[in-house]
Amino acid sequence: MRLRDVPAILIAALILSGCTASSGAEDVLGNVPSPETTNAIVKPSGPIPSAGVGDPSPQASQPQQTLSWTGPVPQPQALMPADRTVDMPLPADRPVALLMPANPGIGTIPDVDAIPEGRPKSPTRAQIYGHRFRDAKPINFGSTSPRKLAVHGVDVSRWQGEIDWETLRTQGANFVYIKATDGGDHLDPMFKKNWRRAKEAGLKRGAYHFFYWCRTAGEQADWFIRNVPREANALPPVIDVEWNGESSCKRRISPTRVREKMQVFMDKLERYYGQRPIIYTAPDFYRDNLKGEMLDYPFWLRSVAAHPSKVYPGRKWLFWQYSGSGLSEGVDGKIDLNVFNGDEGDWHDWVASR
Numbered sequence: 001m002r003l004r005d006v007p008a009i010l011i012a013a014l015i016l017s018g019c020t021a022s023s024g025a026e027d028v029l030g031n032v033p034s035p036e037t038t039n040a041i042v043k044p045s046g047p048i049p050s051a052g053v054g055d056p057s058p059q060a061s062q063p064q065q066t067l068s069w070t071g072p073v074p075q076p077q078a079l080m081p082a083d084r085t086v087d088m089p090l091p092a093d094r095p096v097a098l099l100m101p102a103n104p105g106i107g108t109i110p111d112v113d114a115i116p117e118g119r120p121k122s123p124t125r126a127q128i129y130g131h132r133f134r135d136a137k138p139i140n141f142g143s144t145s146p147r148k149l150a151v152h153g154v155d156v157s158r159w160q161g162e163i164d165w166e167t168l169r170t171q172g173a174n175f176v177y178i179k180a181t182d183g184g185d186h187l188d189p190m191f192k193k194n195w196r197r198a199k200e201a202g203l204k205r206g207a208y209h210f211f212y213w214c215r216t217a218g219e220q221a222d223w224f225i226r227n228v229p230r231e232a233n234a235l236p237p238v239i240d241v242e243w244n245g246e247s248s249c250k251r252r253i254s255p256t257r258v259r260e261k262m263q264v265f266m267d268k269l270e271r272y273y274g275q276r277p278i279i280y281t282a283p284d285f286y287r288d289n290l291k292g293e294m295l296d297y298p299f300w301l302r303s304v305a306a307h308p309s310k311v312y313p314g315r316k317w318l319f320w321q322y323s324g325s326g327l328s329e330g331v332d333g334k335i336d337l338n339v340f341n342g343d344e345g346d347w348h349d350w351v352a353s354r
Contacts, residue, residue, distance in 0.1 A: 136325040144307040151340040165201035167330030182210035206235030214249035217261040221268035236275040
């Protein structure tokens with residue numbers, strides 16, 4: 001090797017090393033649609049509606065965007081670069097803690113037309129429909145039965161197919177969380193139609209994202225923001241974090257890295273939607289990564305065999321998913337059942353605070 005060739009070789013080596021740098025081993029990703037499903041949903045044997053059902057409506061104050069299943073996701077104009085965690089302002093003058101009683105109120109379900117004494121009567125408050133759901137695998141929760149709480153709801157995805165939303169609401173679905181996205185390139189093909197039809201039927205609704213551990217958090221936040229409208233009356237967005245054996249991503253990153261990625265995703269959503277996201281999780285994932293952590297966030301807990309106080313001791317919660325085998329008129333097959341932690345007045349107050 002001639003001496004004068006050394007500087008050129010060193011420059012080439014530096015360029016190559018810069019091109020191969022990454023944000024961390026956990027953020028390696030592929031441009032392949034992810035096959036994620038929640039472990040609470042049983043796939044039906046019948047046909048599933050294909051993508052493109054329903055007409056997407058443009059977001060308020062934003063131009064309509066064309067959705068795609070694959071390819072790079074453009075950075076929303078008002079957002080910071082992906083995975084940036086330093087000096088990221090969050091909405092100010094807004095309480096951090098949402099309504100999350102330490103223990104659910106146990107008692108009889110109030111009359112649907114009654115408003116508790118001491119709370120202002122308002123004609124804008126939606127009627128609360130009593131619980132009429134059945135369960136393919138009923139559990140005896142004893143004195144802490146979710147049936148003793150007033151405000152029940154459901155969560156849905158493409159696997160529920162076509163839904164009769166008006167009937168589902170009168171069966172006791174006062175709120176619904178709708179699967180919107182997972183990973184950085186997958187949009188539930190029923191999301192747009194479910195989002196529109198749930199609103200038309202009078203349900204309070206929000207959207208959830210299934211977090212994919214082999215993609216960057218910022219990329220996933222951008223994808224959710226691109227597809228979920230920012231509406232004043234929508235419930236807070238939800239990040240669904242759990243281990244899924246069906247995922248093509250088998251990596252289980254460290255608890256510290258799990259929380260770092262979650263924080264990046266949730267910070268971006270909070271800045272964009274102006275609401276603190278809700279964390280949905282399952283017992284094993286919670287035990288491994290979230291026990292005693294993220295105390296400033298509201299939690300939605302999956303606990304289908306016992307009260308959350310036994311499965312997640314000491315954790316305050318906002319929603320409880322108490323069944324993955326619910327049955328209801330208006331839906332073919334099984335559906336997830338949930339309940340709000342509070343009475344009817346608490347629910348109206350919480351919704352009004354949105």
